[in-house]
Amino acid sequence: MEVVGKKLFMIGGCDSNNILSSAEAKSSDSSTHSLMNISPMGRPRAFFASTVIGSSIFVSGGISDYNEAKNEDIGYKSTEEYNSKQDKWTFLKPMLSRRNGHGLVGFHGGLLAFGGYNVDPFLFSGRKKRRREIGKPVKAKALCSFEKYNMTTHEWTKQKFEMPKCKAYFNWISLHF
Secondary structure (H helix, E strand, C coil): CEEECCEEEEECCECCCCECCCEEEEECCCCCCCCEEECCCCCCCECCEEEEECCEEEEECCECCCCCCCCHHHCCCCEEEEECCCCEEEEECCCCCCCECCEEEEECCEEEEECCECCCCCCCCCCHHHHHHHCCCCCCCECCEEEEEECCCCEEEEEEEECCCCCCCCCCCCCCC
């Protein structure tokens, strides 16, 4: 969930049966009590990260429903930007690592992605049927790494520093003084 201007945005996630690409917005005007649909993301995502810079929302990583041909639910590298003035999503260059359950913040004129898992850890824990469908199981690994997206060059670069303890599904805050 993100806030841009006077609107609250709810993006992606999952319902009882599906991972969603849908997005909704709600005005902070108390006379409006309903949500309005906005353009959906380019792909369905759950366990992704999001942040706001100016009037844009950025989402990165996450997982989707399993697609054997594309092996997609092992995790996304993709990043999208939502332009709230044009109601339009655009794919940016993909991250260097697949990530879900990670952090994403606006940082020094770019995006900083950090931590998370490199695959869907729930995919391989106790779901034997899906494990057989996929074949060789892949061990989920929590990441310590950081990577930065440069808004000028449109490139992701691995950062030299790492988190002291690898982790995923954590909370983070970006403070601006």
